[in-house]
Amino acid sequence: MDICDVNGVSLGVEEFGGADAPLVLCLGAPTMLSWPDALCVQLAAQGRHVVRCDLRDAGTSSHGDLESPDYTLRDLAADAAELARAFDGRPAHLAGIGISGMVAQVAALDHPDAFSALTLIGTRPVAPGPVDDDLPDHDQATMGSLFTRPQPDWSDGDEAAEFMAEGARILGDDPAEARDVAARIWERTQDSNPESHRADQLGMVFSRLDCRPRWRERLPQLRVPTLVVHGRRDPFFPVGNAEALAREIPGARLLVLENGSRAVPAADVPEVVAAMSRL
Template sequence: MERTIDVNGITLGVRTAGRPEDPAVLLLHGAGQSLLAWEQEFVDRLVAGGRHVVAVDARDTGRSTSFPVGQPPYGLRDLVADAAALIEALGLARVHVVALSQGSAVAQLLALDHPERVATLTLAAATPGGPGHEQPDLPPMADHILALFTEEAPAPDWSSREAVIEYLVEGERPYAGDRFDPAGSRAAAERTYERTRDLAAQLTNPFLIDPGKPWRDRLGEITAPTLVVHGSQDPLFPLGHAEALTAEIPGARLLVLDGVGHEIFPRHTWDAVVPAILAHTS
C-alpha cells in the first residue's frame, strides 16, 4: 500500500507491505535514490519471512516534499527526526532498520538519539560516523569516484525522458561491482523517472545537506544489535570502513558481499542477504 504521511511540516511518500502485526522493518535508501531502490521482489521475500516492511521516500526524493534545486533547507539530523516521527505516526513501537549509504548514517543517529525506536540495525554500504566527515584513518575512495566529485558531469536535459534515464543508468555504473546489470538498472531508472516528483532535486539536494557534528566517537553507545553488510569492491567506502564500523559498535557482525560495490543489494546476493536480515531481525 502506498500513501503520504505528514510529519515535521513536510510530506513523506511511504509504501508498506505485509501484515501490520508482524515485526516492522524500516528501509532507508541512499542519497539520490527513493524507496524504489528496494526492488519489489526483495520486499516480497522479507514479507514472506514474516516481516511488515515500511519503505519511505526521504525529503527531495520520490513523492516526498521537494525543495529548490541546490537549496535544501534541512540537514542530516532532519532526516533522522523524520524517521522517528514516521515510526510514531505509523503507530509502531520499535522497528528493525535496514539502511543503505546515507540511510545508514540516518540509522546510526536514529539508534543513538532515539534508541527506544530501534530494535536492530542493518547497515549497508556504510561508513562509521557518516559521509562528509574527515576520517583520515580509513581508506580513501577510489580515484575514479574522486574524479566524479571533482569533475561533475553536466546535468541532462531534464525535459528529455531518454536523456534522464541514460543519466540515471550511467550514474550507477561507476559505483557497481563486477556484475553491473545495465538492463536492470535501466528498468529501475524508468520506474524512477515515472514516479519521482522532481528528479533534479532528488539527484542534487541530498548530496548537499549538512551532515552536522561528527558522531563516530559515540558509536560505542549503540545498544541495538547490529549487522554490517558491505561489498568487497565498494569504491566510495572501501571495506576498511565496514571493518571499523563493525569494531566500534558493540557486538556488531560483518557480512561481506564478494564482488559487490557501493550499491543496493544486487539480485544475485539476495539468497545470502535476505536470510541474514531475517535471522538478524528474528
Template sequence: MGSTVGSFRTPEGVTLGVEHFGDAAAPLVLLVGGTTMLSWPDSLCEALARGGRRVVRYDLRDVGASTSVDPGNPAYTLRDLAADAAALARGLDERPAHLAGIGVSGMVAQVAALDHPESFAALTLVGTRPVAPGPVDDDLPDHDAEMMQRRFALPMPDWSDRAAVEFAAAAAELRGDDPGTARATAERIFDRAPSTEPGVQPANQLNLVFAGLDCTPRWRERLPELRIPTLVVHGRRDRFFPVGNGEALAREIPTARLLVLEQAATAIPDAAADEVAAAMLAL
C-alpha cells in the same frame, strides 16, 4: 507479492512517500530511502515480507513522493531526517522497529538509532560509512579516485528528457553495479518524480540533497553507544564507499555483525536479496 503505496505525515508537517509490503500486524522493518525508496530492491522487500515482517520503504524529503521544497538548498538537517525516521516508526507501530539505511541513508539510520533509541530494536547498515559526506577520517578509505574522475567526466544530460536515465546506467557501471538494473530503477525514479522543474530530477537521481545538508555534529565517536543488534552489509566491489568503511562500522558498533557480499558493489543485487534478508531476519 503485492505492495501498497501511500503517505505519512510527521508531527512537523512533512509528508513522506511510503510503500508497504507484507502483513500490517507483523514486526516492522523500516527501510530509509537512499535517497528514494527505490534504492531498496523489490526482491529484498518481498523476501523480508515472506519472512514474516511488515516492510515499509520510504522516500527522504525532496525526492519521490515526499515533501519537496528546494532540493538544492535543504532547510533541514541530518538530525531532522533522523527524526523523520523515528516519527515514521512510532506512527506505524508502537513496538520498536528494525531500521535500515543504504548508502547516504545509512548515515540517517545511524543518527536515528543514536538519537532515538526508544524507537528502534535492530539496525541494518548497507554500503555506508561512519562519517558525513565530505573529507573522510584518515583511517577510512575514500571514494576510488579513478572511478570518481571518470564519473565526473560523464556529460550531464538534459534531465527533462527520460533518455537521461542512460546517465544513471553509465554511472552505475563505473561504480561496479549492473547498468541494466540501474537503468530500470532510474526509469522508475524518473516516472515518480513530482515534477519536471529544473533540479527535481537531478535531486531524485543523484542524491544531491546531501551535497548541501548540514550533517553536524559528528556521530562516529558515539557508535559504541549502540547496543541493539546490528548488521553491517557491504559490497566487496564498492568503489564509492570502499569496504573498509563497513569494516570500521562493524568494529565500532559493539553488537555488529559484518556481511560482505563478494560480488556486489553499491547496490544490493537481486541474486543477494535472499542472503541479505536472511541475515536481517536473524537479528
C-alpha cells in the same frame, strides 16, 4: 504507495507484508526505490511488515528549496523515528542504504527507544565531505570517470536512465537494473523541473545538508543488534568503511558481498534477507 504525515512533513511510503508483523523501516537513498523490490518482497515473506520510504525532497515526499534545504541530518533522523512510531507502537528494525545509512545511524543514536535493530548497507560512519584519516576514501580513478561525464537532459527520462545505467557500469553494478530503477524514479518525480529529476537520481540535496555534529564517536553507545552489509568491490565507499562500522558498533555483524559494489546484487538478495531476518 501512500503518503504519511510525520514530524511536520509528508513522506512517500510503500508497504509490504501484514501490518501486524514486526516493522522493518527502509529509508530511501534518497528515494524508496534504492531498496530492491525483491528484497522487500522476500523480507515480507519472512514475516515482516516492510515499509520503504522517500526522504524529504525526494520522490513523493515534501519538497522545499533543493539548493538550500532548511533541515538537517538530525531532522531526517527524527523523521525516521516518527515514521516508525506512526506504523507500530513497538520499536522497529531500521534499515539505511548508502546516504540513508548515515541517517539510520543518527536515528538509532538520537532515538534509541524507537528502534530494536539496525541494518546498514553500503554506508560509512561519517558525513559527506573529507573522510577521517583511518577510513578509505573514494577511488579517485573511478570518481574521475563517474563525475567528468557530460550531464544528461534530466527532463528527458530516457537520457536520465541511460546516464544512470552508465554510472552503474563504472561503479561495477548491473547497468540494466540501474536503467530500470532510474526510469521508475524519473516517473515518480513530482514535477518536470530538471533539478528535481537530478536530485531524485543523484541525491544531490544530501550533500548540502548540515550534518553536524559528528556521530562516529557515539557509535559504541548503540545497544541494538546491528548488521553491516557492504560490497567488496565498492569504489565509492570502500569496504574499510564497513569494517570500521562493524568494529565500532558493539556486537555488530559484518556481511561482505564478494561480488557486490554499490547496489545489492540480485543474486545476493536472499542472503541479505536471511541476515536481516535474524536480527
